[in-house]
Amino acid sequence: MNQADTAWMLIATALVLLMTPALAFFYGGLVRSKNALNTMMMSFISLGFVGVLWAVAGYSLAFAPGNNWIGDTSRLFLRGVGLEAQGTIPHYLFMCYQGTFAIITAALISGAIVERMRFSAYVVFITLWALLVYSPVAHWVWGGGWLADMGALDFAGGTVVHVNAGVAALVAAICVGRRSDYRSSGLAPHNVPFVLLGAGLLWFGWFGFNAGSALTASPSAGLAFTATFLAPMGTLVVWTLLDYTRSGRPTAVGAATGIVVGLVAITPAAGFVGPMSAIALGAIAAVPSYFALQWRAKTSLDDSLDVVAAHGVGGTVGALLTGVFAQKSLNGLADGLLFGNPAQLGIQATAVGAAIVYSGAVSFVLLKVIGLVIPLRVEAADESTGLDVTQHGEEAYVHGGGSSMQGA
Amino acid sequence: MNQADTAWMLIATALVLLMTPALAFFYGGLVRSKNALNTMMMSFISLGFVGVLWAVAGYSLAFAPGNNWIGDTSRLFLRGVGLEAQGTIPHYLFMCYQGTFAIITAALISGAIVERMRFSAYVVFITLWALLVYSPVAHWVWGGGWLADMGALDFAGGTVVHVNAGVAALVAAICVGRRSDYRSSGLAPHNVPFVLLGAGLLWFGWFGFNAGSALTASPSAGLAFTATFLAPMGTLVVWTLLDYTRSGRPTAVGAATGIVVGLVAITPAAGFVGPMSAIALGAIAAVPSYFALQWRAKTSLDDSLDVVAAHGVGGTVGALLTGVFAQKSLNGLADGLLFGNPAQLGIQATAVGAAIVYSGAVSFVLLKVIGLVIPLRVEAADESTGLDVTQHGEEAYVHGGGSSMQGA
Amino acid sequence: MNQADTAWMLIATALVLLMTPALAFFYGGLVRSKNALNTMMMSFISLGFVGVLWAVAGYSLAFAPGNNWIGDTSRLFLRGVGLEAQGTIPHYLFMCYQGTFAIITAALISGAIVERMRFSAYVVFITLWALLVYSPVAHWVWGGGWLADMGALDFAGGTVVHVNAGVAALVAAICVGRRSDYRSSGLAPHNVPFVLLGAGLLWFGWFGFNAGSALTASPSAGLAFTATFLAPMGTLVVWTLLDYTRSGRPTAVGAATGIVVGLVAITPAAGFVGPMSAIALGAIAAVPSYFALQWRAKTSLDDSLDVVAAHGVGGTVGALLTGVFAQKSLNGLADGLLFGNPAQLGIQATAVGAAIVYSGAVSFVLLKVIGLVIPLRVEAADESTGLDVTQHGEEAYVHGGGSSMQGA
Amino acid sequence: MTLLKAIVRPDKVDAVKDALEKIGAGGMTVTEVRGHGKQKGHTAIYRGQEYNVTLLPKMQVEVVVADSEADAAVQAIIRAARTGEIGDGRVFAIPVTHSYKIRTGELDTM
Amino acid sequence: MTLLKAIVRPDKVDAVKDALEKIGAGGMTVTEVRGHGKQKGHTAIYRGQEYNVTLLPKMQVEVVVADSEADAAVQAIIRAARTGEIGDGRVFAIPVTHSYKIRTGELDTM
Amino acid sequence: MTLLKAIVRPDKVDAVKDALEKIGAGGMTVTEVRGHGKQKGHTAIYRGQEYNVTLLPKMQVEVVVADSEADAAVQAIIRAARTGEIGDGRVFAIPVTHSYKIRTGELDTM
C-alpha cells in the first residue's frame, strides 16, 4: 500500500465521478429547455443504476481473472474485495475508480437520443449495456484480456470508453429514430453557459480520468496530466481557427466541443506521448471531428448532440494517433509509427475495430429486444410537449412564482 | 507529520469548503426566483461569519481539551495552533478542516426558513448557533467528550452535523412560522438544473467530508470513500423507483434529494461499514426520508426545503444503521447489531437523542432571544415582493439589458 | 521525486486550471445577457492560445535560467523538460502548474473591456501580453530574476498575477474606451447566481493556486492553505458590514466580490503569515477595494467589472501588507514591519512599482500597435446588438424551442 | 367581444385565474411583464451604486369574453387582485371584432 | 387595420411565420406566454406532491395587417397552426386605428 | 382612451420611459418580445450549421393614454426610440373602451 498513491487516487476517483454531473450540464445546455431535465437525468441516473450494478456484477465481469474474453463471477457482490492493496492502493478504491468509468461511458450514449427516447427504456438499456458491453470490453483491454495480450495501447479508455460509447450512440440514434422536428426547426441550445460549465468541469474531472489511470502519483501520472493539459489546448486553437475561417465568428459551443474532442482524443495516448506530441495530437484531432460534425448535420442521422463525431471519431483518431506518437522512452511499453514502430498502428486499428463490431452488434440486439417490451420512443404528443413534463412531471425553469400551479 | 496524509487533507478540506457554495445552489434552485439570491446568500454568509468565529473561538470550544461537555479557552484566537502536527497533518490544516464542518452545518439550517426570515436575524442566529450548539456537540463526539467515551460511532458527523442541523431547522421553521402563501400556491423550484448542480457538487465535496474524516490517506479513507460512493447510488435507485411506482415519472428534484439523503445517511457510517452494507444502508434510508417528505408537505410545518426529512430523518436513520452495519473487522472499533453487538444500537440512539434535546432546546432559546431584538421575519409586503430585492437590493436575473434601471 | 508532493501538485494544478472557467462565470454573470457568451469566451480562449504559447515559448522565457530580467530560449518547445524532478515533482507537472497561472492572469484582464472589445483583437492582445509581459515579470519574481534577488516576497503572485493584470486592465479600459451606454443605463448583472458560482469555484481553485505555490505537501502548504481559508472570510465579513452600514442591504454581488478581493489580497502573503494575520489582512484589504470600486463607478473610467479595484488595488494592498505581516518564524525567509523589519515594506513597494511601470508601458504599446491592424472595438451597431450574436453567431439563452431559427 | 388586459401583482395570478374560472370564462393568456405606474419602484445596488428600478415585475392576464360578460369579469378580476396598496394594477377593456378557434378554424361566438 | 393576436403551440411559430410571409404580411411580434383554455394542463410533481399545472406554455404571435388582408392572414395562421388536438389556440382580431413606423416617423398605411 | 403598443429596440426602453414621463403619461407596461419586419435578422451558427435567426429581440412598451394625449405620446415615443436604421419598430394605436384601477376598483378617466 502506498499512501501517496492512495491520496492521489482518492481525489482522482472523486474527479471522475464529478464528470457525470458535468456531462449532464454539457448535454443539458445543448437541448431545448423543455427537455433540459430529461437530458440531465439521463446522465444522473447512470450514477444510480449503472453504479449499483457495477458493484454487484460489473466489476467482477471486467476485472476478475476469467479468460481472454471476460472476467468471471468470483467478485460478484465484491466478494474478496477488501482493504488490501490492489496494486498500491486499497482494493475498494480501485473498484470505485473503475466504476466511475462504467458510469460515464454509459451516460455518454444519451447524447445521441435525447429529446425523444423514453426514460424507462433508456435506463434499462444503459444498465444492461454497461454490464454486457462495457464490462467485457474493459476486460479485453485492462482486465488482462486479448487486446492487452496483443499489445494494444489504451491509457485511459479511448477504445474502451469513447469508441465504445460512440458506436453505441450511433446504433441508438438509428434504432430510436430521429426527432420528429429534426431539420425542420432550429433546435438551438437553450443555455450555452451550461455547455461551457459542463466543458470546464469535464476538463477538470478528466485529469482524474487520465492522470488517475496511472493509478499512482508518479512521473507517469505527471506525463498523462501534461498531455491532458495540452492536447485540448491544441484542439481549442484549431477548432476556433476553423470556425473563424469559415464564418468569422468562433462559437462558444464550438469551443466547448473542441475542448471535449481534445480530451477524448488524448485519452488513449495520455501516458504514452510527450507534451509536444500531445499538442499535435489535439490539434490534428480537431479536423476530422469538426468536419464529421458538419457533415453529420446535413444527413438524416439525428445523433442529436454529436456523440459519434466527438467520441466515436475523436476516440478512433486518438487511438490511432496513439500508435503514431507513442514513445517507449516515456512509457516503457511501446513506440509508435513516428518512433519507428509502424506495427503499433495496426494493433491500435484492430482494437478499435473490435470495439466497433462488438459494441455495435450487442447494442443493436439490446435495443431491439428492449423495444419489444418497452417502446423506445415517447408518444409524438409527449415529444412535442417536451420530455421534462411528460417523463418527469417537472419543468426546468418556472417563473412568476409558480403561479400556474395548484395543489392537487 | 505525514506528507501523503497532508496532501489528502489539503484537498479534502478544499472539497468540504466547496460544499457550502454547492449547498447554495441546491437550496437556491428550489426556491422562487424572487428569493434566489437571498437563499444563496444564507449559505455564503456562513463562510464569513461562522468561519471567522470558528478561528476566534469555536475551534477552542470544540477541540481544546476542556471537560466531557465542552472544550476550553486555551485555543482562543488559535493560540498554540501552529505548523506542528495534529495527528499526522499540520495543526493549522486540521483546524481548517474542522471549520468547514461548522460552516456547512450552520448553513444547512437555512433550508427550513427561506423565503421569509430576515437576513440579519438569520446571520446572528447561525453565528451564535455555531458557537453554542455546534461546538459543544462536536466536542462530545470528536473532542474527547462524553459521547466519544460512551463509544458512540459517528464517522463524519451524522449526529454532529445532520441530526444537529435537522433539529435546529425544525425549531427554526416553527419559530419563524410558515410562508404567508404556504400551501396556497405552487411554490415550484425556479431552476431545477441548479438543484442538480448543487447535488453533483455536494457529492463531489462529500468525498472530502467522509473520506477526509479518516484524517489520513489510508485504507480507512478508502473504505469511507467507497461507502460515500455506493450509498447514494443505492438511495438514488430506490428513490427513483418509489417516484416511478407512485406516479410513473421519476423527478429530477427527487433524484437530487435522493443523492443528498444517501450522503447524509452514510455520513456516520462511512468508515465503519463494508460496501454492500453501504448500498443497503443507502437503499433503506431512502424510504423513511421519502415518506417523511411527503407527509411533511401535507402538514402545516413549512420546513420549506425539507431539512428535517433529509438531514434530521436521514441523519437519524444513518446513525442508527451505523449501529446495525458496523463491522469491527473493518473499522477496528466496534461491531453493530448485524455483527453480534446489539448494544451499539442503543449507544447510537443515545447520541442521537442527546443531540436532539440539546440542539432543540438551545436553538429554541436562541431564536426567542434574538426575536426580542430583531424581528425574525421580514414584513409581509417584503415577503410578497421577494427577499432578493428587499433584503439585498438585487434581482437574481435581469433581462432586456437592465432597461428598467436608472442611476440614482 | 516525492510522491506525496506529486499527488498534491497534480490536484493543485487541476484546481488552478478550473479557475479560468470559474472566472468565466464570475465575469459572465456580471454582464448583460447579450454579451454573456462573449465574456465567457474571453476567459475560455485563454486556455487555448495562452496555454499553447506557454508550452511553446512562455515557459522558457519565464523559467529558463536567462538573466536577471528574462529567461532564455533553452526550453523553447519544452526542450529539456521531461519526467525528471524539478524540485520534488515531475518537471512536466511544474511546467503545467506555472502555465495555469499565465492563462488566468491573461484572462483576468478581460473584465475591464467586456461588452465592446473586438474578440480577435482581444485574443491577439492577451496572447502577446502573456508572452511579453507575464513571462518576464514571472521571471523577475519566481525565475531567479532581480525581484527575487532583492528579497521581494510574493508567495503565489500578488504582484506577478494581480497587480500585473490589474494594471493591464486599467490600460486596456483606457485604450479601448468606454461602452457607448456607460453611465446612461443600468448595466445590471444578468445572472447573479453565476457570479456566486464563479466566486465559489474560484475560492476552491485558489487553494491550488496558493497552497500549491508551496510546491510540496508540507506544513508550508498547510500554512498557505489556512491563510487562503481565513483571509476571504475576513474580507467577506467586512464587505458585508460595509454594505449593511451604507444601505442596510448586503448584496450578493458584493459578497462574491469581497471573497475574490480577499483571495487576491492574501495571494502574495499566503505562505508567509499566520492565521490571525490572514484574517486581519483580509479584513483590512476589504476597505480600499470597496471604496475604490465605489469611486471608480463615478468616474468616466469604464473598467467594466472592476478589475483595477479588485485585482490592482487588492493585489497592491496584499503585496504591501505581506511586508507588514510576514513572520520569519513561520516562513523561514523574512519578517515584515510588525515583526521588526520595516525594510521589507520598501522592497514590496518596489516590486509593485516595477510591475506597474512595466505592465502599464508594454500593455499600452501592445494595444496601440494591435489597434493599427485590427480595430480594438466592435462597430457601434454590433455593440448595441450585443457581442454574442455579432462576434460569435450565438445567443446564450434561447427559449420557445428556438422557434426563431430556420436552417440556411 | 372584449379583451380584458389586466396587469396584476405576480402573486395574484392564481387568484385571478380561479375567479375567472368561477364565472365561467373559457380561457386566459398570461404574460410576464414589468410595469410602472404610481408605484415608486425600489432601489437596487450594483457594485456599490444605487439604482432606481422603476419597472417592477407584474403579470399580465388577458382574457377575451363576450361583451355581456365583460363587467362581471372585470369585477372578478378586481376582487381577486386587489390588496388596496399602490401597485395593484389596471384592467383595460379593448374591443375584439372576431375570435377564431384554431383547432376547428371556426369563428368563435362565445 | 387589424391586430391579429394568435395564441399558438410553441412548436408552430415557425410555420405561422412562414405562412404569414407567404401572404406578404410585413412583420410580426412574438411573445412567450402561458395559457389555459379547454386544455386540461398536466400534473407536476414537486417534492412528492402532485400539482395541477393549468397554464401551459404557448407563443403569442401578433401581426398588424390591413383590414382587407385580415381574413387571408387569419386563414394562413389557422392552417399553419392547426393540429386538430385540444390546445391549438385562438386568433383574436382587434381594431387598430393608427400605425406608425418609428424609423421614419410616418403614419403607416399598409 | 388609446392603447399605444410600441415595439422598440431593447436599448431604447429607458429613453422611451423618460420621454413618456416627461409628457405626463401615468404608467406603462413593458414586455420582452421578439420581432421581425424589414430587418433581415442575423445568421447564427450552431454545431457548424448556419441558421437564419429572423426573430430579433425587441421590447414592447404598452401605454394607455387619453385620446387627446395619444398624438403627443406617439411623437414622444418616436423621438426617443428612433435611430433611423432598419429595425426601429412600430407604434400601433388601439382603442380602449374602459380602464379600471384595481386598487380602488374605480373606472379610470385619465
Ligand SMILES: Nc1ncnc2c1ncn2[C@@H]1O[C@H](COP(=O)(O)OP(=O)(O)O)[C@@H](O)[C@H]1O
Ligand atoms: N397608463 C398605463 N398604461 C399601461 N400600463 C399601465 C398604466 N398605468 C399602470 N399600468 C400598469 O399597471 C401597473 C400598476 O400600476 P400602479 O400605478 O403602480 O398601481 P396602482 O394603479 O395600484 O397605483 C403598472 O406597473 C403598469 O404595469
Ligand SMILES: Nc1ncnc2c1ncn2[C@@H]1O[C@H](COP(=O)(O)OP(=O)(O)O)[C@@H](O)[C@H]1O
Ligand atoms: N378566452 C380566452 N381569452 C384569452 N386567451 C384564450 C382564451 N381562450 C383560449 N385562450 C388561449 O388559447 C390557448 C389555447 O386554448 P385551448 O382552449 O386550450 O385550445 P383549444 O381552443 O384548441 O381547445 C390557451 O392556452 C390560451 O392561451
Ligand SMILES: Nc1ncnc2c1ncn2[C@@H]1O[C@H](COP(=O)(O)OP(=O)(O)O)[C@@H](O)[C@H]1O
Ligand atoms: N405588421 C407588423 N405587425 C406586428 N409587428 C410588427 C409589424 N411590423 C413590424 N413589427 C414589429 O416591429 C419590429 C421592427 O420592425 P422592422 O420592420 O424591422 O423595423 P423598421 O420598421 O424600422 O424597418 C419588428 O421586429 C416587429 O416586432
